[in-house]
Amino acid sequence: MRVLVIVKATPESEAGILPSEQLLADMGRFNEELVKAGVMLAGEGLHPSSRGKRIEFSATGGKRTVVDGPFSETKELVAGFWIWQVSSLEEAVEWVKRCPHPHPGQEGTIEIRPLFEAEDFGDAMTPELVEQGARLREQLQH
Template identity: 70%
Template sequence: MRFVVMIKATADSEAGVMPSEQLLADMGRFNEELVKAGVMQAGEGLHPSAKGARVRFSGRTRTVMDGPFAETKELIAGFWIWQCASLQEAIEWVKRCPNPMPGDSEIEIRQVFEAEDFGEAFTPELREQEERLRAQIAGQSAAG
C-alpha cells in the first residue's frame, strides 16, 4: 500500500521560517532510515502558500486564487510518499519521526488509491493508459 504522509503547516512555516540545522540533520537521518527500509519513495518540503495558487472549478469556469491562504491548519508544509504493508506500519514510522516543526505539529497519513480500488469503472483501456503513463514518468525520472 502506498501512503501520502503530509506535514501540516504552522504559522512559522507559512511565514517562511526555515528549519534549523539540527532539524535538517535529524530529518536527514530519519529519511535515511526510511530509504534503507524500502519505505520512502519520495519526500519534499513545500514553500509557503503565499507563493502558491489555487484553481477553483465550477462547471466550465476556472477561477485562480493567489496565496496566501487563511486556514494554516488546512495547509501542507511537506510530504512523503511511502510504501507500507498497512496504515499501522505508516503510523509506527510517523511516531519515530522527529517533530517537524518547532512547538506543536501534526502529520496526516492518507492511503493512495491503487488501480484495483476503482473496480469495473477502471477499464482495461484505462489501465493500459495508466501503465503507459507510469512507464513514461519512470523513464523521464531515470533520464533526468
Template identity: 70%
Template sequence: MRFMIIVKASADSEAGVMPSEELLTAMGNYNEVLVKAGIMLAGEGLHPSSKGVRVRFSGDKRSVIDGPFAETKELIAGYWLWQVKSKEEAIEWVKRCPNPMPGTEAEIEIRQVFEAEDFGAEFTPELREQEERLREQVKKH
C-alpha cells in the same frame, strides 16, 4: 500499500521560516532510515502558500486565487510517499519522525493512496493500460 504522509503547516512554515540545521540534520537522518528500510518513494518540503495559487472550478469556468491561504492548520508544509504493508506500519513510522515544527505542536496526516484495483469495473482494461503506460513514461523522466 502506498501512503502519503502529510506534514501540516505552522505559522512559522507559512511565514517562510526555514528549518534549523538541527532539524534538517534530524530529518535527513530520518529520511536515511526510511530509504534503508525500503519504504520511502518520495518526500519534499513545500514553499509557503503565499507563493502558491489555487485554481477554482465552477462548471466550465476556472478562476485563479493567489495565496496566502487563511487556514494554516489545513495547509501542507511537506510530504512523503511511502510503500508499507499497512496503515499501522505507517503510523509506527510516523511516531518515529522528529517533530517537524520543533517547539510547537505539529500534526502529520496519513492518507492511503488509491491503487488501480480500488476503482473496480469502471477502471476498464483500456484505462488500466493507459495508466501503466503513463507511469512508465513518468519513470523515464
C-alpha cells in the same frame, strides 16, 4: 499499500521560517532510514502558501478562477509530504511515531492518507485504463 504522509503547516512555516540545521540533519537521517527500509518513494518540503496559487472550479467546471496565496486556515495547509510504500496503515503510523518533530517548540500534525490503487475503482477502471496507467508510470521512471 502506498500512503501520502502530510506534514501540516504552522504559522511559522507559513511565515517562511526555515528549519534549523539540526532539524534538517535529523530529517535527513530519518529519510535515510526510510529509503534503506524501502519505504520512501518521494518526499519534499513546500514553500509557504504565499508563493502558491489555487484554481477554483465552478460547479459545472466551465469556469476556473485563479486565487493567489497566501491562504487562510494554516492548520489546513501542507508544509511538506512523503509518499511511502508500506504494508499497512499501522506500519505508516509506526514510522511517523519515529519521525523527528517537524515543528520543534510548537504543536504539529502529520496526517496519513492511503493513495488509490487501480483496483479501488472497480469496474470503472477498464483494462485500457489500467494499461494507460502502467504506460504512464513507465514513462515517469525514465
